[in-house]
Amino acid sequence: MRELSAPKGVSEYFPPRSQYFEFVRETLISAAKVSGYQLMELPAFEDTELFKRGVGESTDVVSKEMYTFEDRGGRSITLRPEGTAGVMRSVIEHNLDKLTLPIKVWYSGAFFRAERPQAGRYRQFYQVGIEAIGLNDPEIDFEVIAVADRAFKALGLKSYRLDITSLGDSKSRASHRKDLQIFLDTLDLDEATRARAAINPLRLFDDKRVEIQRVMEKAPLLLDYLSEESAANFAKVQELLTGAGIAFTINPRMVRGLDYYTGTTFEFVSDKLGAQSGIGGGGRYDGLMAELGGNDLSGIGFGLGVDRILLACEAEGIFDSTEVKSELELFVVALSSAEKNFVAGLVNELRNKGIKCDMAYGDRALKGAMKSADKSGARFSVVIGSDEIETGKVALKEMKTGTSKEVRISALSDEIKAN
RNA sequence: GUGGUCGUAGCUCAGCUGGUAGAGCACUCGGUUGUGGUCCGAGAUGUCGCGGGUUCGAGCCCCGUCGAUCACCCCA
Numbered sequence: 001m002r003e004l005s006a007p008k009g010v011s012e013y014f015p016p017r018s019q020y021f022e023f024v025r026e027t028l029i030s031a032a033k034v035s036g037y038q039l040m041e042l043p044a045f046e047d048t049e050l051f052k053r054g055v056g057e058s059t060d061v062v063s064k065e066m067y068t069f070e071d072r073g074g075r076s077i078t079l080r081p082e083g084t085a086g087v088m089r090s091v092i093e094h095n096l097d098k099l100t101l102p103i104k105v106w107y108s109g110a111f112f113r114a115e116r117p118q119a120g121r122y123r124q125f126y127q128v129g130i131e132a133i134g135l136n137d138p139e140i141d142f143e144v145i146a147v148a149d150r151a152f153k154a155l156g157l158k159s160y161r162l163d164i165t166s167l168g169d170s171k172s173r174a175s176h177r178k179d180l181q182i183f184l185d186t187l188d189l190d191e192a193t194r195a196r197a198a199i200n201p202l203r204l205f206d207d208k209r210v211e212i213q214r215v216m217e218k219a220p221l222l223l224d225y226l227s228e229e230s231a232a233n234f235a236k237v238q239e240l241l242t243g244a245g246i247a248f249t250i251n252p253r254m255v256r257g258l259d260y261y262t263g264t265t266f267e268f269v270s271d272k273l274g275a276q277s278g279i280g281g282g283g284r285y286d287g288l289m290a291e292l293g294g295n296d297l298s299g300i301g302f303g304l305g306v307d308r309i310l311l312a313c314e315a316e317g318i319f320d321s322t323e324v325k326s327e328l329e330l331f332v333v334a335l336s337s338a339e340k341n342f343v344a345g346l347v348n349e350l351r352n353k354g355i356k357c358d359m360a361y362g363d364r365a366l367k368g369a370m371k372s373a374d375k376s377g378a379r380f381s382v383v384i385g386s387d388e389i390e391t392g393k394v395a396l397k398e399m400k401t402g403t404s405k406e407v408r409i410s411a412l413s414d415e416i417k418a419n
Numbered sequence: 420g421u422g423g424u425c426g427u428a429g430c431u432c433a434g435c436u437g438g439u440a441g442a443g444c445a446c447u448c449g450g451u452u453g454u455g456g457u458c459c460g461a462g463a464u465g466u467c468g469c470g471g472g473u474u475c476g477a478g479c480c481c482c483g484u485c486g487a488u489c490a491c492c493c494c495a
Contacts, residue, residue: 005486060493064420082495111495116420118489127495196492208491257494278495305495335453368447370455383454399455 009117010124011307020319021126024155024310025108028128031151032106035143037130040105042086044112048076054085054292056259058199065113067123079112082258083129084285084301085292091133092294101134101297108306120276120308129282131301133289138236141264141284142244144300145237148268148280149246151304156318157270160279163251164241164266166234168226169286173262176225177201183219205253216253223252230263237264262286264300270308272315279312280304329416330357331378333369335385343384346409353413374399380416 006012013021048068055062067079080086087105090096096103108128117123130147132140145162152160167173180201189197193212196203204216226234241248248266256265265283273279282302290296313319330350334343347359358376360369366383373381382394388409396415397404407415 008486065493113494115493116491117487118491121494125495129495192492203493206493275490276494280495303495308495333454365448366454367449368455372455374455381455385453387453395454397454402455404454 007123009115009122011122011126020313021306021310024313025126025128025306027154028151028304028306028309029106029108031147031154032128032130034150035104035130035147037104037106037132037147040087040090040107040131042083042090042107042109043080044110045077045079046086046089048078050085050089050292051078051081054088054260054288055082059257059259061113061257065115067112067114081111081113083107083109083111083127083303084131084258084260084288087131087301088133088289088292088294088299092289092292097134097289097295097297102140102299103133104130105133106130118276119274120305120311122307126306127303128306129301129303131299133299134297136263136284136286136298138233138240138264141233141237141300142240144282144302145241145248145266146244146246148282148302148304152268152279152309155309155313156322157309157312157316159272159316160268160270160312162246162248162266162268163254164237164248164264165223165250165252165254166226166230166237167262167265167283168222168230169262172225172227172230173222176220176222179220179225180222187215200255200259202255206255221252223250234264256281256283260285260288260291263298266302268304270312270315272312273308276308278305279308328356328358328376328378329380330355330412331373331376331381332357332359333366333373333381333383334360335366335383337363338386339384339389342389346384346412350413355413355416379419382412 048066051062051066057063061081066081069077071077087107091103106129109126110124111127112124114123115121128151130144132144145164149162168176184197184201184204193204193207202222204212205219207213207216238248238250251267254265254267256267261283263284263286265281267281268279269277270279271277280302282300284298284300286298287296289299332343332347334340343359347357350357358378360372364372370381370383379399381397381399383397384394388394392409393406394409394412395404396407396412405415
């Protein structure tokens with residue numbers, strides 16, 4: 001048994017798999033950037049109060065999954081369990097809402113939830129998210145969903161679906177909640193289920209037990225209680241999605257875990273994963289900013305789970321066909337220890353010119369050095385002995401074909417760039 | 420927080436009804452003088468998760484503990 005090991009439930013990415021993680025994360029970020037979103041780099045921990053007020057004390061995330069501790073000044077600090085609340089806090093704090101609206105930002109980083117780990121669920125996990133704040137319009141709802149969809153398509157994902165619904169405005173929700181409560185009172189539910197319903201009656205729509213699902217088929221749906229304006233907005237979002245060729249399913253039984261969602265709400269689900277199949281989700285949040293003490297601006301955003309998306313990519317075999325390695329261009333081998341210094345200098349110079357290259361370290365025999373050249377994945381290799389240093393010419397060998405070509409050392413970088 | 424399964428070399432695992440450990444892959448070196456990917460040969464590596472107990476004797480049985488994993492709750 002090792003003395004030290006990683007804390008329970010954290011994900012770690014190291015070579016060679018880390019390159020796929022990086023590829024996934026960068027692809028997700030690119031989709032946000034190409035749509036005009038700008039970076040917001042925020043702290044990984046915040047005042048505990050922010051999440052209690054922002055995410056909602058009735059949620060499981062806040063009531064039992066937060067990493068909360070007291071710092072040396074006696075302040076209650078919490079490692080961020082999600083990204084939206086922190087973005088809102090920063091926008092309010094720095095008066096970003098005085099700028100042109102909407103504010104469009106993206107973020108990426110680690111998030112923390114003290115849950116029991118399982119496939120695709122970690123205590124520290126990675127998300128890429130975007131927020132568009134200060135505009136309540138179907139076209140921005142559509143844009144946000146389209147950013148996520150574009151990201152998934154860019155990765156080459158196929159086996160995923162998009163569920164959407166609308167939670168309407170506060171009036172729609174209030175009247176629905178009343179009717180739903182009356183309906184639930186007619187049911188014979190066990191205590192645990194009843195307790196869950198008391199916190200958020202919508203939760204029952206998401207229950208995995210078939211008995212509950214069957215009973216809930218007759219329950220009143222929030223979608224039928226939408227105000228005229230909400231319904232019109234939702235219809236417009238659907239129209240835009242359809243026009244863009246983005247397939248979706250209206251799922252009136254969809255339930256999200258965070259309290260702040262209103263209006264358009266959506267979820268991307270992969271069917272190649274286990275129980276934790278949600279690869280991203282988000283929605284509109286009308287009252288959040290005001291709740292946190294800012295102007296009453298509406299916003300919409302999403303969070304995408306980088307860990308789960310990586311898992312989904314692997315499950316779909318995407319990396320079998322896609323080349324994601326940032327390929328090393330050249331591997332330099334010194335024939336003997338006499339040429340070591342020359343090689344170190346040459347490699348350093350080539351790197352200055354932007355050539356991705358590496359060399360054989362230590363005192364390995366030529367065969368061993370060539371083996372590491374092979375494993376490095378470099379496109380070309382060069383062996384340098386006293387002859388090469390004397391003539392200034394080397395045999396530039398293309399590893400895949402095994403053929404080589406005589407090149408002047410001074411022309412190496414140009415030759416490699418040209419190929 | 421609850422439940423199932425599992426914990427043997429770097430990795431994947433084998434180890435029959437208890438008699439003090441193996442395979443494949445990977446790794447290092449070599450197969451005569453400066454070239455990798457195939458092939459052949461040689462070599463190194465384990466307090467069998469940890470702590471107790473039963474036994475003449477435990478990797479194998481019992482208890483505890485830690486960890487991993489999957490599922491529930493919930494969620495990215």
